[in-house]
Amino acid sequence: MLCGAGMFVGDIGGAAAVRFVRSPLASGLIRAVRGPAYTIADLDADGVGNIEAVLHRPDYVRLAQPLLARERVRYVGEPVAVVVGATAAEAEDLAEQVELDIEPLPAAVGLEAALAPGAPLVHPDEAESNVMLAGEMATPELAEALERAHAVVELEVTSGRQAALPLEARGSHAVTERFGGRTTLHASIQAPHMIRTVICDLLGMPEADLRVVAPDVGGAFGQKLPLAREDAVVVWLSRRLGRPVAWIEDRNENLMASWHSREQRYRLRAGFSAEAHLEALQADVAANVGAWPCYPITWGVEPLMALAELPGPYTLEHYGVRSRGVASHTCPMSPYRGVSRPVITLALERLMDIAAARLEIDPVEIRRRNLQSDFPHISPTGLRHDEGTYREAMELAVSHVDLGAFRARQHAARAAGGPQPGIGICTFSERTGYGTPAFAARAMGVTPGFENVELSMDPSGYVTLRIGASPHGQGLETALSQIVADELGTDPGRVRVVASDTDRTPYGWGSFASRAMVLAGGATYLAAQKLATQLGSLAAEVL
Template sequence: MSEPKMSRDGAFIGASVRRREDPRLLTGAGRFVDDIELTGQLHAQFVRSKVAFGRILDVDLEATRATPGVVAAFAADDLVMAPIAALLDRPFEQFRPTEMPVLAHDTVRFIGEPIAIVVARTPYAAEDGVEAARVEYETFDAIVSTDAALAHGARRLHDGAPDNVFVDVSLFDTPGLDEAFERAAQVVEMTIDSGRQNALPLETRAALAEWDERESQLVLHTPTQVPHLVRTATAASIGVPERAVRVIVPDMGGGFGLKCVVGREEIAVAAAAKRVGKPVKWIEDRKDALTASFLAREQRYVARAAFAADGEFLAFECDVVCDMGAYSCYPFTAGIEPLMASGEMPGVYRLGAYRVRGRAVATNKAPTAPYRGVSRPQYVMLLEQIMDQAGRQLRMDPLDVRRRNLITEFPYTSINNITYDPGSYLESLDLCEQMVREEGWFERQAEARAQGRHIGIGFACFSERTGYGSSAFAARKMLVVPGFDISDIRMDLDGTVTVTSGTMSHGQSHETTMAQIVADGLQLDISRVKLHQGDTDRITYGFGTFASRSAVIGGSAVQLAARALGEDLLEIAAHLMETNLDNLELRDGSVHRRDTPDERLTFEEIARVAYLEAHRLPKGVSPGLHATASFDVTNDGTFSNATQAAVVELDPDTGAVKILRYFCVEDCGVAINPQVVEGQARGGIAQGIAGALFEEVTYDANGEPSCASFMDYCIPTAMEMPDIRLAHLETPCIYNETGAKGAGEGGTIGAVGTILGAVNNALEPTGTLLERTPITPRAVHAAMTGGTR
């Protein structure tokens, strides 16, 4: 069978245009924060807590200040910085408001928490100054698990959260749930745990700040996914007008959600630069990135699911507990994981009744930020194991259990009050199964089992809600409500176009895909389009890039801006050519008459009139060629969907899991650049496999993290990655301008559940199922031999 081809409705949209970023990045011409050198530049590092939980009795920086090369050292009392406060508009019983100080001033709550900033002439002198600092603590017993945090009498991390709970919400409790369990033919009970992970972008966090005296402006270079939010938080913290802060993002080496929250270090560097009057640079080292940066994913789901005899999914109840670490991140708050999980289950499945409780719990660990997929990898893992177990208990094919319950009629309003736009949930499952069968893996599995080998096949069906608009975030009751995006577009005298977007690329090929949108919209060559991102002085406001929003929302704003500019070109041309608007069309970088196609005005000719011969413009048309447009999703957003499958083999001697083959059928609507979409899928699957089999941050009883280097934090290499076969379906989004649905997180969302399902399928003859990730060789070996995990 041939793989489905993507449609191509235009000269560039739908084409795998070569990435325009690659020549610069592959030849070493990229410009990252650490590449920027400013006159008089100083360097910063942080004095960090060496205890997980304690009261600061004294911070002695005298020896630090006397260290050769050190220019200044500041503790919390030396720099006036307001704390970072992430808030939800919910009552106290649902949300406990707490603050995160930029520098800890009375209490430390995790190892690695910043206490003071040291500014020196060289990075090495800054490190020497950090070593010379002396901090005296009154230490407390560290709280390193949610069970300990929730235990009666546990010491509180924050006065504002007396029970160590940041968020406790029960979003749904529909009538008839208990009755559905009573009449169910089978009840599946399951507890799923996932380990704590680091998003691990190639480029660590960084900041380079300088005070521009001429502009009375603090210029902050930092690799953030959300430059405007960093500007807002920085201005509020250091007490200057927002116009007095400019955030610039150069090239960025990955983000994955870790960089879509505001960090404390960036603000401290900005405040220190303003104080010393010279540029200050901070580059996070890998140890701090692994231990003291934002983490994610540590969650537990305790669930029951009720099924009828024919496999109908009758009812589902779940208790979700998320270990959010020591602080609530800005702007999403500690509710980011439990609210995502509670609000978006049951995913792609129809369901009769639903009850859920979601909690965000404070512990003495580095705080949690969004990470690619945000809870969806975990709840998809849960749901897919439930579907598999329901099949076993009902003696049905688990794929048929899925088919019995997949949403197939659209638009569909689920039990979670979310309306799903058209998708291809059943079609993706059918095609994925067909691909597995075509390659003979079910027959190979049967042959292998007859030989005593342990081969398993796992599937995961899921959706990815993308393009969250303002209404979706408002439903979470966030006081900072992301959603819209704004785009500016300008044509210069030579007919070239510069487009500015509020989104922020950190590897997603925006310079290529946004240019494709503009090139199609204006009917000019893509080489004549330039994209600007990551400068808060260039665009009114934007919410950056996360949750697969760039193509869905940012791309729609870009397309609307290009359309508005095209209308201006047509209006001027109609006046100059003395014809009606409907007799004109944009084509090949010109405006052509329809009745006499050879008669045209090039964009350069129109631009010359717009800029240099304004007296020839139509009455009421202003000089210049510039347009601005905004876009927001007013409904529940749009849903990409996919089905993934994996074939694994278990080594009975070592417990090692080898992935023999991987399949993915995804539908992200209109793929602006299919090659980019495939890259996103492959990269996402790799990160999902990492979470399924390799990566975990653990802590000892004193709150000491286990992974200070890559010697301890196990990340997969290319050798561990399987051969991935991809196929594409296309169900265009009906709610935006581009038809794109977003493709950034889908690969990761499905991979964890797919791998766990395959491992458990291989373990079926043993009668033991695993319910925790990462899946360790020790756990697999114990399951195969009946030993202790």
């Protein structure tokens, strides 16, 4: 990469250019599409299916999402039609010739607008409101605990909509063989095997007829985990036209129509004892999940994480929460870096600071009294916290900055009336290593989680590790090579890691949610141990 030898989707070349014609309106009825473009009618004629991101919950609204807008548009940037040109410039010209006749409708843009009484409905035929999911739980005697609390602190925290903004925007390149009809898709994605499965389901083709490769990926951050409608359309176009086609997303498209994240609102009500112990927490969480769910994670990913993980690293007995996923006429959401955890942390840490001021206690001390210290710790939502060093980590940070001396400088600056230095204290816990049990508990339509690896040694002593995970810049190959080398007693330079190609690797769920090193690394460790045992047996016979 440093030598300029990287290969991204946009570097492949040799393909006709694909350009999507997108809605300029947040909400409207499609009256007509005129011009040299393919529309949903063409996909329907070929029997192309709809995306169905399923969550088996009674409070979840299930939808069938077409690959191009059908009858309605629901957000600015939604793909309505697609054109193919010999060059990118020609495709751009063709797209400009396409006329979208869309009758404007009232739109609910933003969380508060979507929740307002009488708000325009994003999916009026499927749901009576814009609440697509509503999880709720409460431990016994929550109300009583808040009633008897020495101090009750209330707080509202909101988070603005964010975009992942990878250096390389999305893109896909599909080639269909003239003989045999097999298609190869190169795409800037995080989960090649999963993408292959769902595209084949949509197009009604065997998985053996589609090879998916993720070449070098210039940043993903969760935005490239879900299925992109555009990637499926590119495969369909290549097979329909019998020619190579490629779509390279531009920055405007990426900002407007790629997955967004974290437009959320948290309303907290917390009860503290006179000794500043957090005794009860009541929360109302609302997440703007956009116009459509993402596959396969669904639009429950943000609100349900908030529900389950809001207590964070703190000891808490009484907890209640309502967490809603709210549809709006805005770009859909995907699980971007940490999903809801940054907003959870902001809300909870701000709560601690306000409580410290109310109870006239140092912000460090209030955390010291409430951080978990007995392990394993079971949260009110049933999450098991393995042994951690939350207090110890905080004490190290406080010692490192010499907080006492810093406070003295603050007081001196305040007395002098000049600029005052500031400092913040933040503690949080992060759930990592999501495996099959964690995903099974979510009751999604598919259950990701497991990882497979295949390890072999050739007669020359070189080792090949094939993994289902899909690295894109985390250094996973280096770490896995070291694991293999340590177990086999060889040099990491003799270990080759093969990844991100469905033809050459076992089925896996990709790289996301801080899980690849835990699961692929664990599988690699077990495989290396097995190979080491086999080598030891062979060596024993020779010696």
